[in-house]
Amino acid sequence: MKNSIDTDMIIDNKRGKEYDTANQPLYYSTAFLRPSLDDEEAHLYVRNSNPNREKLEEKLARLENGKYGFAFNSGMSAITAALMTFSPGDHVIMPSDMYGGTYELSKTILKRYQLNLTAVDQSNLYSVANAVTKDTKAIYIETPSNPTLKVTDIKKIVEIAKKNNLITIVDNTFMTPLGQSPLSLGVDIVVHSATKFLGGHSDVLAGAVIVNDEEIKNSLQELQVVMGMGLGTYDCWTLNQHLKTLSIRWKQSTENTDKLYEFFKSHEGITNIYYPGEDKLHLSQASHGGAVISFRIKDESKAQVFVDKLNIPLVSVSLGGVESILSHPKTSSHKALTEEERQDRGITDGLFRLSVGIEDADDLISDIRQALDSI
Known part of the structure; x- marks a missing residue:
């Protein structure tokens, strides 16, 4: 068997x-x-x-x-x-x-x-x-x-x-x-x-x-x-x-990501959300939207203020950990690109990539909400 x-x-x-x-x-x-x-x-x-x-x-x-x-x-x-x-x-x-x-x-x-x-x-x-x-x-x-x-x-x-x-x-x-x-x-x-x-x-x-x-x-x-x-x-x-724990980690992270997606859609401090969970093409070749979601804050000049207010996500690089990790592509993963290349790809000061961990989803949402509300 x-x-x-x-x-x-x-x-x-x-x-x-x-x-x-x-x-x-x-x-x-x-x-x-x-x-x-x-x-x-x-x-x-x-x-x-x-x-x-x-x-x-x-x-x-x-x-x-x-x-x-x-x-x-x-x-x-x-x-x-x-x-x-x-x-x-x-x-x-x-x-x-x-x-x-x-x-x-x-x-x-x-x-x-x-x-x-x-x-x-x-x-x-x-x-x-x-x-x-x-x-x-x-x-x-x-x-x-x-x-x-x-x-x-x-x-x-x-x-x-x-x-x-x-x-x-x-x-x-x-x-x-x-x-x-x-x-x-x-x-x-x-x-x-x-x-x-x-x-x-x-x-x-x-x-x-x-x-x-x-x-x-x-x-x-x-x-x-x-x-x-x-x-x-x-x-x-x-x-x-x-x-050994990949399956249960993945399940919790993807469920949390769905909840965060709904939250981001409702918050006026977010101007763009990047997540393939409702993309028909993506779902024709994948079983889920995944556990990574990117978003752009409305006031891009407040990027540092936003991250300073966060308590739960690790503001760092990398992704896929049991802890939620918030990355700033412009100053990390895509720093080697020219400014023109970054602008062409939409990698601006206000763009963040969130790798969603296995924390309680309500706690994550509450923490991100208070950080967004502060700017």
């Missing part, structure tokens, strides 16, 4: 066989005993593999309904590895409103690596199709996007890709595998910053890549091992532990 994802995140088929404890032991060693000199399956050196990473990668693959999972030492390592499966001179179509870290990567390392990237508005399918050249190898998607949560039609992009023999990559960090399943929609590569919802406790830096294709799997494995990009043993053990 096939278990549900919730069950698979908790049990381990090696429990009762290789160990007799509730939790998998922490295999804190850089080297492993070789049963025989020609044993290809044995763990050899921690950079290559270890039991904690092996179990984590099995879980990551299961979560995304994929065959092969890879745990990287950060979300940016995961994104870098996915893009470095291509060769110098190859062309990749990117979203115009890509994550700030991906933007910096495209402008620095990948530029020196001679990977050619073109950013287009991926909500316009004509623009995507028109950007394909003879050198194009892939289309990279973020949906919903960061920080204005624009939605891209995954199925339509996959159609364009297949027509042109291209690879599709989706950053699924915001929705988690519980909210959106890109591989099931025909996507080739899924990436995550596992630091966010998968980890969920703001205490581990990690990334994940999940694929079905064996050739892509081999390329990723080579990058992970040769470049030393694999997630460390202790972080693998920690992330394994945190995945």
Whole structure:
């Protein structure tokens, strides 16, 4: 009988066989005993593999309904590895409103690596199709996007890709595998910053890549091992532990987000709300609007005053923790963009991105209300 994802995140088929404890032991060693000199399956050196990473990668693959999972030492390592499966001179179509870290990567390392990237508005399918050249190898998607949560039609992009023999990559960090399943929609590569919802406790830096294709799997494995990009043993053990509660954390956060959305719609201090919970396209490829909501305050000059009045949300960077985290994209995730680029994307002084945690929703609303009312 096939278990549900919730069950698979908790049990381990090696429990009762290789160990007799509730939790998998922490295999804190850089080297492993070789049963025989020609044993290809044995763990050899921690950079290559270890039991904690092996179990984590099995879980990551299961979560995304994929065959092969890879745990990287950060979300940016995961994104870098996915893009470095291509060769110098190859062309990749990117979203115009890509994550700030991906933007910096495209402008620095990948530029020196001679990977050619073109950013287009991926909500316009004509623009995507028109950007394909003879050198194009892939289309990279973020949906919903960061920080204005624009939605891209995954199925339509996959159609364009297949027509042109291209690879599709989706950053699924915001929705988690519980909210959106890109591989099931025909996507080739899924990436995550596992630091966010998968980890969920703001205490581990990690990334994940999940694929079905064996050739892509081999390329990723080579990058992970040769470049030393694999997630460390202790972080693998920690992330394994945190995945046990992913389902209940996600459920509470998304329920809270729905309540906050209704509150934001009713407050006169908010001028714009960015949340895909009522977007038909989004809901045709996802099960929920997610647990991230962005908004713009009416008086943008009072951004600092607003955050100074808050008591519950952590005013910081990152997202996906059990605590609600309020970020200011202009001065954090998208600081590397030019002012013109930020204005074009709507990233102004008054724009905030709220990653909704698992606190009591009424407490969150009360705290945000009093902060808004004070300005």
